[in-house]
Amino acid sequence: MDTSTHFVMGLGLFGLAHLDPAVTAHQEGAQAVLLATVIGSQIPDSDILYRIRGNASYIRNHRGWTHSLPMLLVWPTLITLSLSLFFPATHHLHLWFWAFLAVFIHVFIDLFNTYGTQALRPISNRWISWDVLNIFDPFIFIIHLAGFVLWWSLAVNPGYIFAVVYLVLIAYVAWRTWVHHKLVIWLKKQVNEPGRYTVTPSIKWNVWNMIVEQPDLVKMGEIRKDQLYWTGQLSTKDLNHPAAIHSKKADPIRAFLAFTSYGYPLVYCRPFGYEVRWLDVRYHYKKHFPFVAVALLDRDYQPFHSFVGWMSEDQLEKRVKHLLS
Numbered sequence: 136m137d138t139s140t141h142f143v144m145g146l147g148l149f150g151l152a153h154l155d156p157a158v159t160a161h162q163e164g165a166q167a168v169l170l171a172t173v174i175g176s177q178i179p180d181s182d183i184l185y186r187i188r189g190n191a192s193y194i195r196n197h198r199g200w201t202h203s204l205p206m207l208l209v210w211p212t213l214i215t216l217s218l219s220l221f222f223p224a225t226h227h228l229h230l231w232f233w234a235f236l237a238v239f240i241h242v243f244i245d246l247f248n249t250y251g252t253q254a255l256r257p258i259s260n261r262w263i264s265w266d267v268l269n270i271f272d273p274f275i276f277i278i279h280l281a282g283f284v285l286w287w288s289l290a291v292n293p294g295y296i297f298a299v300v301y302l303v304l305i306a307y308v309a310w311r312t313w314v315h316h317k318l319v320i321w322l323k324k325q326v327n328e329p330g331r332y333t334v335t336p337s338i339k340w341n342v343w344n345m346i347v348e349q350p351d352l353v354k355m356g357e358i359r360k361d362q363l364y365w366t367g368q369l370s371t372k373d374l375n376h377p378a379a380i381h382s383k384k385a386d387p388i389r390a391f392l393a394f395t396s397y398g399y400p401l402v403y404c405r406p407f408g409y410e411v412r413w414l415d416v417r418y419h420y421k422k423h424f425p426f427v428a429v430a431l432l433d434r435d436y437q438p439f440h441s442f443v444g445w446m447s448e449d450q451l452e453k454r455v456k457h458l459l460s
Contacts, residue, residue: 145176154294175237203256382430385441391428
């Protein structure tokens with residue numbers, strides 16, 4: 136999920152923590168738990184620091200080891216040890232528990248969007264994405280805001296308020312999971328052709344994106360109010376083009392392909408040789424693929440420039456022209 140959603144969930148967990156007598160026993164304990172839940176809800180995304188080393192490094196590492204199984208225990212332990220230096224009187228076991236819950240929920244809820252995580256590392260480096268929630272889900276954000284309003288306006292233990300909030304949230308995610316499952320079955324019946332079928336969420340409840348991958352063609356579209364609308368298609372013929380194959384020598388292309396199994400190349404002949412654009416078809420929007428990796432190769436198929444990132448069509452064209460100049 137996005138940073139703002141993780142932040143409100145961290146505050147919401149602090150509200151829920153008021154059900155724990157060890158937290159509310161004294162002010163110092165409450166302050167420590169507030170910091171533990173807010174920090175714990177953000178710290179798995181500390182891998183944003185990889186941006187300093189470039190987009191390829193960030194894409195390769197984002198939601199990787201920082202979201203892994205060992206870090207579910209390491210992060211809350213580090214948070215507890217750090218906060219205990221400033222709040223020595225707090226109950227350390229309870230502090231660790233709430234920090235752990237914040238980290239666990241961060242990693243777990245990230246599994247439900249299209250980007251996914253490598254949550255099973257080091258057992259498996261496979262990306263897990265359940266395609267149920269948009270990276271920003273308005274309902275999740277708004278229900279937390281509603282909980283905060285009730286907390287500030289009612290003389291009620293916020294633990295009870297956020298217990299209800301999270302029960303509703305569990306039901307909501309379960310409902311979205313069920314809807315997603317039914318849509319995949321419906322889509323297969325509608326198209327009735329062999330291939331890999333993927334349905335992904337949009338920011339709107341009643342609009343889902345879909346992909347049908349076949350040996351020769353990838354088709355993209357939308358499902359709106361039980362109607363299927365095709366929005367684009369992409370030939371897979373360039374997968375075996377020598378330029379596409381040799382472009383994988385470039386580090387940004389390797390990072391892109393390590394992250395997604397939905398990448399398809401477009402090869403363009405240029406005066407200098409070849410331009411290869413690898414497109415992630417999951418993010419097709421208005422005839423554009425905003426997540427792209429590009430390699431420029433000479434006539435001997437040797438890459439001499441490459442990059443990866445999220446960008447508009449205009450930004451992409453400007454970037455290519457800048458590299459060539």
